[in-house]
Amino acid sequence: MNYFVEGLQGSGKSTLVKRLSEKNPDYKAICEGEYSPVELAWCAYVNKETYEEILKKYNDISDEIKEKSFAEDDHMIICYTKILTDIVGFHKDLEQYEVYNGRQEFEAFKDIVFRRFRNWDGDKYIFECSIFQNIVEDMILYRNMSDQEIIDFYKELADITKDKNFRILYLKTENIAESIGVIRKERSDEHGNEMWFPLMTQYFDESPYAKSNGVSGVEELFKHFAHRQELELRICREIFGDKVTVLESKGYSDDEF
Secondary structure, three states: OEEEEEEOOOOOHHHHHHHHHHHOOOOEEEOOOOOOOOOOOOOEEEEHHHHHHHHHHOHHHHHHHHHOEEEEOOEEEEOHHHOOOOOOOHHHHHHOOOOOOOOOOHHHHHHHHHHHHHHOOOOOEEEEOOOOHHHHHHHHHHOOOOHHHHHHHHHHHHHHOOOOOEEEEEEEOOOHHHHHHHHHHHOEOOOOOEOOHHHHHHHHHOOHHHHHHOOOOHHHHHHHHHHHHHHHHHHHHHHHHHHEEEEEOOOOOHHHO
C-alpha cells in the first residue's frame, strides 16, 4: 500500500505525513523537493547534455549536485533546492528547468507526468501533495484549462494507475482563510516578517490566469483555493472513487486512515 496525502496549502499535509510515518515506520515519506518517482516539485528535469553543462557551470559544487541528482530514462533529476550554496543565482538558474508553471508544452508535460506514474511500481511510500497540488495549479494558473479539461487529464491518470496499490488521503479545509492564516504565522521569520505568503500572492498575481481574468489580491487567491479544492474533491469522488478517504483538516482521528 502507498499513501498520497493531498489538500490545500495549510490543510495539515505535513502533519498527516508525520503521523502516517509514525504509524507505519517501515514506510518512506517523500516531501516536496526530495527525489520522488512520481513528483517533480522543486526539482530540475534536464537532458543529459544540459546536465553536463550545469556541472561545468557550477564546477565548484559539482560533487554536491551529483549527490542530489538521479538518472531517469534519458534525463537527470536534480533536487536543487536541497543543495546549500552561497553561489548567487544558482537556485534561480536551476528553477528554469522545473516542469511546472507552464515551462513545458502541454503534451510534453502530460507525457512526463503520465510516464513517471506508469513506470512507478514501488510500495510503502507516503507522498506529500504528489497527485493534485502542483499539477492542478499548473493547469489552472498557467494553462487556463477548464475544469472539464483537467478532469479528462485525471481520467487518463486514473486509468494508468488503476492497478497500482494506493490510497488518497484528502484533507478538506472548511475555513480556507483561517488555515492560511495559521501557516502565514508559522512561515514567518523570528521578527514576524512573513516569508511564504507574499511569495504565494505574487505567484498568483503574476500567473497567466490572474492576468487574463484581471484579478489579483488575497481575496481572489482564496477564491482560487476554494475552486481548486472543489475541483480536486470532485476528481476524488468521480474518478478515484473508493481509493479516496476525505478527512476533515486538523479534525480527524488516526482511526480514519
